[in-house]
Amino acid sequence: MRNKSPKIAVLSGKGGTGKTLVSVNLASVAGESLYIDCDVEEPNGHLFFKPERVCEEGITVKVPEVNEDLCGGCRKCADFCKFHAIAFIKDKPYVFEELCNSCGGCALICPDQAIDERERVVGRVQRGISGGVRVSTGVLNTGEASGIPIIKRLLEPHGLQEGLPVFIDCPPGSACAVMESLQGADFCLLVGEPTLFGVHNLRMVHDLVRLFGKPEGVVLNKCLAEENPAELFCLEKNIPILGRIQFDNELGKLNSDGRIAARERPRFRKLFASLLEEVMKEVGHETAAHTQR
Numbered sequence: 540m541r542n543k544s545p546k547i548a549v550l551s552g553k554g555g556t557g558k559t560l561v562s563v564n565l566a567s568v569a570g571e572s573l574y575i576d577c578d579v580e581e582p583n584g585h586l587f588f589k590p591e592r593v594c595e596e597g598i599t600v601k602v603p604e605v606n607e608d609l610c611g612g613c614r615k616c617a618d619f620c621k622f623h624a625i626a627f628i629k630d631k632p633y634v635f636e637e638l639c640n641s642c643g644g645c646a647l648i649c650p651d652q653a654i655d656e657r658e659r660v661v662g663r664v665q666r667g668i669s670g671g672v673r674v675s676t677g678v679l680n681t682g683e684a685s686g687i688p689i690i691k692r693l694l695e696p697h698g699l700q701e702g703l704p705v706f707i708d709c710p711p712g713s714a715c716a717v718m719e720s721l722q723g724a725d726f727c728l729l730v731g732e733p734t735l736f737g738v739h740n741l742r743m744v745h746d747l748v749r750l751f752g753k754p755e756g757v758v759l760n761k762c763l764a765e766e767n768p769a770e771l772f773c774l775e776k777n778i779p780i781l782g783r784i785q786f787d788n789e790l791g792k793l794n795s796d797g798r799i800a801a802r803e804r805p806r807f808r809k810l811f812a813s814l815l816e817e818v819m820k821e822v823g824h825e826t827a828a829h830t831q832r
Contacts, residue, residue, distance in 0.1 A: 544573070544702055544703055544704065544705050545704050545705065545725050545726070545819070545822045546705040546707060546723060546724045546725045546726075547565070547704065547705065547706050547707065547724065547725065547726050547727075547728055547818060547822065548707040548709050548720060548721040548724035548726070548727045548728070548753075549561055549562040549565070549706060549707065549708055549709060549727075549728045549730065550709045550711075550717065550721065550727055550728070550729050550730070550744045550747075550748070551711050551729065551730040551731075551740065551741075551744065552711065552712060552713070552737075552739070552740020552741055552742075552743045552744050553711050553712065553740045554581075554711045556711070556730045556731070556732050556737070556740065556760060557730050557732075557760035557761065557784070558708060558709070558711065558730045559576075559578075559583055559584055559587070559708055560760070560790075560794050560800075561728065561730050561758055561760070561784075561811075561814075562574065562584065562706050562707075562708040563584055563587045563588065563708075563799055564799060564800055564801040564807070564811040565706055565811055565814065565815050565818070566672050566704075566706040567670070567672060567799050567801045567802055567811070568801045568808055568811045568812045568815050569672075569704050569706070569815060570671050571671040571672075571703055572671065572672050572673070572703050572704045572705070572706060573672070573673045573675065573703050573704070573705045573706070574588065574672050574673070574674050574675070574706050574708065575675045575693050575694065575705065575706070575707050575708065576674075576675065576676045576677060576693075576708045577677060577690050577693060577694070577707055577708060577709050577710060577716070577719075577720040578677075578708060578709065578710045578711070579662060579677035579678060579679040579686035579689045579690060579710070579716070580679050580686060580710065580716075582676045582677060582678055584674065584676060584708050585665070585667075585674060585676045586797045587797055587798070587799050588667075588669035588672060588674045588799070589669060590665075590666075590667025590668055590669045590674040591667055591668055591669065592667055592668050593665050593666065593667035594665070594666055594667070595663050595664070595665050595666075596663060596664045596665075596666075596692075597660050597662075597663050598660065598661055598662045598663055598664060598677075598688055598689045598692055599658035599659055599660050599661065599688075600639075600641045600658070600659055600661050600688050601641045601643065601656040601657070601658060601659075602624075602634065602636045602639045602641065602656065602657060602659045603616070603624070603625065603634050603639065603645050603646060603654045603655070603656055604634070604654065604655050604656065604657050605625075605632045605634060605653055605654050606653045606654070606655070607631065607632065607653075608653075609651050609652065609653035610632055610651060610653040611650070611651045611653070612627070612630055612632075613650060613651070614627055615648050615649065615650065616632070616645035616648060616649055616654060617632070619644050619645060619648050620644070620645055622638045622639065622640050623635070623638055624636070624638040624639040624640070624645075625645055636659055637682070637683065637684055638684070640685075641688075643656060660680070661679065661680055661683045661685075661686075661688060661689070662677065662678050662679040662680050662683065662686065662688075662689045663677075663678050663689075664676070664677055664678075664689060664692050664693055665678065670802075673703070675693055677689040677690060677692070677693045685715070685716075686710075686716050687715060687716060687719050690716060690719045690720055691719065694707070694719075694720070694723055704819075707720055707721070707724060709721055712743070712744075713743050713744055713746075713747040717744075717747065718747070718751070721747075721748070721751060721753065722751060724753060725754075725822055726753070726754050726755070726756070726818065726821060726822045727748045727753045727754070727755045727756075728755070728756055728757070728758060728781070728818060729741060729744050729745060729748070729755060729756070729757045729758070729778075730757075730758055730760055731757050731758070731759050731760065731769035731772075731773070732759075732760060732761055732769060733759065733761060733762055733763055733765070733767040733768065733769055733770070734768065734769075735768050737768070737769050738768045738769050738772045741757070741769055741772060741773075742772065745776065745778065754821065754822075755778060755779075756778065756779040756780070756781040756817070756818065756821050757769075757773050757778050757779065757780050757781065758780075758781055758782040758783070758784065758814060759773075759780060759782070759783045759784065760784045761784065761785075761786045762783045762784060762785050762786060763785075763786055779821065781814060781817040781818055781821065782810075782813065782814035782817055784810065789804070790807060793807075
């Protein structure tokens, strides 16, 4: 019987820190694993993995549709909706689909039963294979306000392979989509940069992870010989530093070419295998500590 799949969320306070670099390389050196790209506004993990046998599923949300012949013009639906997705203009109801949060309250409150719900496509989920890595990618349609429905679908339990390590490539920052991506994770790996601005972003995701009560560790990317403000922050906050990735022109070139460094060069495979070992040790410690509570 296989063990529960360890789920590792990889986060950063902004784009370009190295979150996807770390995510795809960890998934690659793990052998059989599941990589989930929850950065649905700008997913790019698939550009590295180039998965094969890709299947695609449309993701929909429910939006109201008003039958004007039945509508008595009471405006209860408009008064109820806190997102202003329904408005009356010249005594006629108008639905602003992009503002709707699909709660269904307008249909329930309508005394004339004039509101039905229909499905509206907001994006898609793509699933494929790259070597031993199962690659799941969420794609939000241009102009949509929220990728939460797509992230929920990506992280549904029946979509996870029992016993395989799961690497969740979270959106950058600390907004709602990030919260949705990490809430089911067993461990959070934060990616930091060696600058004062990098410390600001690292602090932001650190505070978010603490809010969710998740165990965490840091990998410091683009390290130089000079003093590293991000490292000082970790020492001050007692955050475990699980690895350091030195600033490396070859690594940067491989990454910009959309190639997975751990598959291209033995020294990078060794680097990320070592980082994965440290991460799994932390996951194991946290699992044991949770069991004893």
